[in-house]
Amino acid sequence: MSENKIGVALVHEICPICSKSMNEQILMNSVLNKKYAKEIENVHGKAIGYSKTACEDCSKYKDEAVMCIAIDEAKSEPNNPYRTGQVVGIRKDFQLFVDKPEFIIKTENGVPYCFVEENVGKQIGFFK
Ligand SMILES: [Zn+2]
Incomplete structure (x- = not known):
């Protein structure tokens, strides 16, 4: 013991x-x-x-891209999105982000990201 x-x-x-x-x-x-x-x-x-900040790899593109995290809404809870594992960086000037800036969240070190339902993301070509 x-x-x-x-x-x-x-x-x-x-x-x-x-x-x-x-x-x-x-x-x-x-x-x-x-x-x-x-x-x-x-x-x-x-x-x-x-972490309240994004890692070094994710911070590299913070000026050009919004990091989109694929989630499965059916398995998600209100404050705990279920991540399916895909993450892609999409250009900030993509129309969706221009139209809906409220979707974008920022880490404390200024890296923009958002959660995207995987099937929706597939339809708009974000995810495979
Ligand atoms: Zn990271």
Whole structure:
């Protein structure tokens, strides 16, 4: 049995656009207690949530493109869109974005993105 009163875990956040892991960080309990230490150790290697900023790869095209994330509406919950895995960058001057700028969300580092229902995206040629 572990007698450790200090738990240490390496955790990460995920990019809100491509879901790649980023912002690795070390967690440690501040209260010396075996229970807390165990809880910390249990999250080792896990994602602790979405980052408020996009990863480096997704930030590369922020001036030219809106990153479109394919979702399955049937499997989505109100605050938790179900991602099917496809992400494509579409030029900012695409008519839909000009007409409906309210669809576009921005990360804290200024990367524009939006969620697009996969079947709708296929019809307008965003997704395969
Ligand atoms: Zn990313």
